[in-house]
Amino acid sequence: MKVNKVLVALDLESVLIPEIWPFLAKQFNLKDLSLTTREVKDFKKLTDLRFKALNSKMITLEQIKKALRKLKPLPGTEELLGFLHQNKINYVVITDSFEEFLTEIIKDLKITKILANSILVKEEKLYPVIKIGGKKGEILAQKVDLSSLDLIGIGDSFNDISLLKVSKIKILVNPSSELRKLFPQAILVKDTLGILAILKPILT
16 A cells, blocks of 8 residues: 555554563562553553552652663664654654653654653652643644544554544554454554564555
């Protein structure tokens, strides 16, 4: 399938990098951080649980950023982003992660456009400022005229549903059986290299 004017919208975790919260759960030995939107669909409930756990141990933003320096991109991520950059393909990474966590990751991967939640630090405690909250499709629609382009949406979990709903081409990365049922027409891939294999013939 060939497309005309295109925007590629990618999730971050499990698409370009491993899941951040299970990684932090191991780093700080906090079991409550290990759950993701694959297990808990209610994003607010999940976020409240995570930040309550962080604040209970007085974990600082700097400690989190230091831990995340050890997090490596998934195999194929550099090749995928390199392909998008080299071919001057318009893309955006849209994630329910937090921008302050991602400073080094964004820099290292040379990500040029990202939409994310943010964090408020007050009296040495961390508070989530939700800007995305599972509403990726609605957020994109506010920022670009989706009717004027072909949107390729790439995700892996329940918080990507609104993005996939507004995407002309839907790509699911190793999704749950429930998510596959919601989007039976989606293209299924196992990993980041699989995404690249799908995009190359479409975009070149």
